[in-house]
Amino acid sequence: MNLSEIGYRRVVVKLGTSVLTSGSRQLDKAHMVELARQMASLMKSGVEVVLCTSGAIAAGREHLGYPSLPDTVANKQLLAAVGQGQLILAWSQLFSIYGLHVGQMLLTRADLHDRERYLNARDSLNALLANGIIPIINENDAVATNEIKVGDNDNLSARAALLCDADLLILLTDQKGLFDADPRANPDAKLIKQVVNIDDSLRRLAGGAVSGLGTGGMATKLQAADIARRAGIEVVIASGHRPRVIQDAVCKEAVGTHFTALENPLESRKQWILAGPATKGKLVLDSGAIVAVTQKGRSLLSKGIVSVSGQFERGATLQLVDEVGREYARGMSRYSAKDLLAIAGRHSEEIDSILGYDYGAAVVHRNDMVVL
Numbered sequence: 001m002n003l004s005e006i007g008y009r010r011v012v013v014k015l016g017t018s019v020l021t022s023g024s025r026q027l028d029k030a031h032m033v034e035l036a037r038q039m040a041s042l043m044k045s046g047v048e049v050v051l052c053t054s055g056a057i058a059a060g061r062e063h064l065g066y067p068s069l070p071d072t073v074a075n076k077q078l079l080a081a082v083g084q085g086q087l088i089l090a091w092s093q094l095f096s097i098y099g100l101h102v103g104q105m106l107l108t109r110a111d112l113h114d115r116e117r118y119l120n121a122r123d124s125l126n127a128l129l130a131n132g133i134i135p136i137i138n139e140n141d142a143v144a145t146n147e148i149k150v151g152d153n154d155n156l157s158a159r160a161a162l163l164c165d166a167d168l169l170i171l172l173t174d175q176k177g178l179f180d181a182d183p184r185a186n187p188d189a190k191l192i193k194q195v196v197n198i199d200d201s202l203r204r205l206a207g208g209a210v211s212g213l214g215t216g217g218m219a220t221k222l223q224a225a226d227i228a229r230r231a232g233i234e235v236v237i238a239s240g241h242r243p244r245v246i247q248d249a250v251c252k253e254a255v256g257t258h259f260t261a262l263e264n265p266l267e268s269r270k271q272w273i274l275a276g277p278a279t280k281g282k283l284v285l286d287s288g289a290i291v292a293v294t295q296k297g298r299s300l301l302s303k304g305i306v307s308v309s310g311q312f313e314r315g316a317t318l319q320l321v322d323e324v325g326r327e328y329a330r331g332m333s334r335y336s337a338k339d340l341l342a343i344a345g346r347h348s349e350e351i352d353s354i355l356g357y358d359y360g361a362a363v364v365h366r367n368d369m370v371v372l
């Protein structure tokens with residue numbers, strides 16, 4: 001099957017501890033290599049893959065010989081700190097069999113909420129993918145306190161899917177998908193193949209049960225599915241041990257539980273820009289830039305900026321106005337006010353020599369802009 005005809009460009013695959021350990025106390029490398037093979041084959045067919053992997057705590061326990069440590073946050077951080085190195089080493093070795101490099105990204109909630117860090121994380125992800133390198137994401141457990149923790153990798157993978165503008169999120173676990181009751185407690189539970197609406201009755205089915213080493217159970221997978229499908233991303237929950245599971249999910253075969261996406265991503269991003277944080281400043285555009293932005297669907301370049309007002313950092317939402325103050329568009333700035341004061345009216349190619357760095361030619365990228 002020709003994957004480009006299927007239409008998925010970018011896929012986030014989340015692997016739970018239950019999949020990586022196959023229910024044992026150690027990383028099941030024989031199984032991990034098979035998952036790496038499937039992901040590598042997608043990359044070679046032109047579908048970009050972002051891997052969100054759990055397993056650091058399990059790998060840390062294994063590496064230290066299963067120490068009997070009290071169940072405290074600090075000890076989990078200790079295990080994650082030891083295990084993350086082992087985990088990324090394993091993935092790096094397994095993907096190298098297929099000629100692929102990996103890049104590690106350890107994130108926390110704080111990185112995804114702060115607009116500047118969000119943009120930086122997004123740029124790193126895109127840079128890795130643009131160079132054919134698989135981004136491997138996990139929560140930065142060793143530094144994350146409860147306030148800044150996402151807390152579970154299901155939610156983290158959904159946020160990563162939004163971050164990289166994926167069109168499919170695959171959550172792999174130790175069950176065939178979402179059942180109408182916890183299959184561990186109810187052997188007669190039935191697989192739900194299609195979900196079009198996530199409501200309280202569905203959330204009740206997800207219960208609170210968690211596999212031996214997992215975090216959150218189906219409840220966090222449903223939260224993740226809801227976040228992703230509201231942003232226009234399709235979601236599949238399936239068994240990480242089903243043969244060809246990743247490839248089949250990408251080929252739209254009936255695999256596990258499929259969640260229909262609600263809206264298209266652009267609409268949802270527009271809503272975020274309009275309903276998100278208050279605007280922090282204004283950019284006055286010249287007439288050419290106004291035509292480019294409002295009629296030609298272009299990004300805003302520094303050349304078309306006449307003046308800058310407000311104090312803001314990279315990532316702030318700004319109003320794009322004309323010389324009499326009429327607002328034409330709103331969008332997220334890739335440069336701070338200080339940077340923009342220096343580069344306004346200048347050609348994009350000069351940015352690096354003026355600032356000593358550059359975040360790309362677009363000051364407000366098309367994808368981060370709403371034309372009013």
Ligand SMILES: Nc1ncnc2c1ncn2[C@@H]1O[C@H](COP(=O)(O)OP(=O)(O)O)[C@@H](O)[C@H]1O
Nearest residue numbers: 016017018173179182206210211214215217218
């Ligand atoms: N309705 C349900 N359908 C499927 N699994 C459920 C359901 N309710 C609870 N679960 C539990 O969720 C567990 C998977 O979550 P978790 O242990 O966090 O795995 P992972 O490590 O893959 O994230 C399953 O082993 C299962 O017992």
Ligand SMILES: N[C@@H](CCC(=O)OP(=O)(O)O)C(=O)O
Nearest residue numbers: 017054055056057152153215
């Ligand atoms: N960040 C932790 C995993 C947290 C988590 O959500 O685990 P899981 O439910 O197995 O996906 C780790 O690497 O051990």
